[in-house]
Amino acid sequence: MATGRLLALIQKVLCGLLFCTVASSAAPLPQASGDVVLTISGAIENTNAGETVALDMAALEALPHETITTTTPWTNGKTEFEGVKLSDLMSWVGAHGVTLSAIALNDYQVSLPIMDENGLDPIVAYKVDGKHISVREKGPLWVIYPFDQQSVAQSETYYSRSIWQLVKIVVEP
Ligand SMILES: Nc1nc2c(c(=O)[nH]1)N[C@H]1C(S)=C(S)[C@@H](COP(=O)(O)O)O[C@H]1N2
Ligand SMILES: [Mo]
Numbered sequence: 001m002a003t004g005r006l007l008a009l010i011q012k013v014l015c016g017l018l019f020c021t022v023a024s025s026a027a028p029l030p031q032a033s034g035d036v037v038l039t040i041s042g043a044i045e046n047t048n049a050g051e052t053v054a055l056d057m058a059a060l061e062a063l064p065h066e067t068i069t070t071t072t073p074w075t076n077g078k079t080e081f082e083g084v085k086l087s088d089l090m091s092w093v094g095a096h097g098v099t100l101s102a103i104a105l106n107d108y109q110v111s112l113p114i115m116d117e118n119g120l121d122p123i124v125a126y127k128v129d130g131k132h133i134s135v136r137e138k139g140p141l142w143v144i145y146p147f148d149q150q151s152v153a154q155s156e157t158y159y160s161r162s163i164w165q166l167v168k169i170v171v172e173p
Helices: 003-019 057-063 086-092 158-163
Strands: 037-042 053-056 065-072 080-087 099-106 111-113 123-128 141-144 167-173
Touching: 037 057, 053 057, 057 123, 065 123, 080 086, 080 141, 086 123, 111 158
Parallel strands: 037 167
Antiparallel strands: 037 053, 065 080, 080 123, 099 111, 099 167, 123 141
16 A cells, blocks of 8 residues: 555544544534634535635634744744644534645745645644734745754745735635
């Protein structure tokens, strides 16, 4: 069995057992009542706005949080980023795919793997050092990798995936 398929199978089994119960069946998600900060579309099972998921900040903050404390090329010293793990977000929307397309406010677009090839677990950050991020400071949403965890993360590949002012995710089937 190919490694990719094996990993996908392991993920599926773990998912079923542990933490992805929300995504285990197609289900409508609660509708956003505040300003929509992120739209997710493409190969997803769970939706709340037509064929897409529209998320406001409250919905993002209601999901399990994760913090990454790291240096980055864009910040000074160790900085604490708080947000939702991309993998959790993908489970929550019932994503079926290996790649997603991430799109920013300025139309910058980048593809990133849903399951990272080096086991790096990025977050969609909504806070930097405990505060929400303004558009001027690369917010409100910024994809952050644990850059200090492995030297491979300190590379153009991961820097280019660290999209700020993220507004849209399209899951490629
Ligand atoms: N929104 C947005 N995010 C982005 C980019 C961009 O142009 N817009 N450039 C990406 C690329 S290609 C890299 S290498 C780094 C570049 O960071 P720098 O412009 O500070 O060098 O951010 C990434 N995130
Ligand atoms: Mo880049």
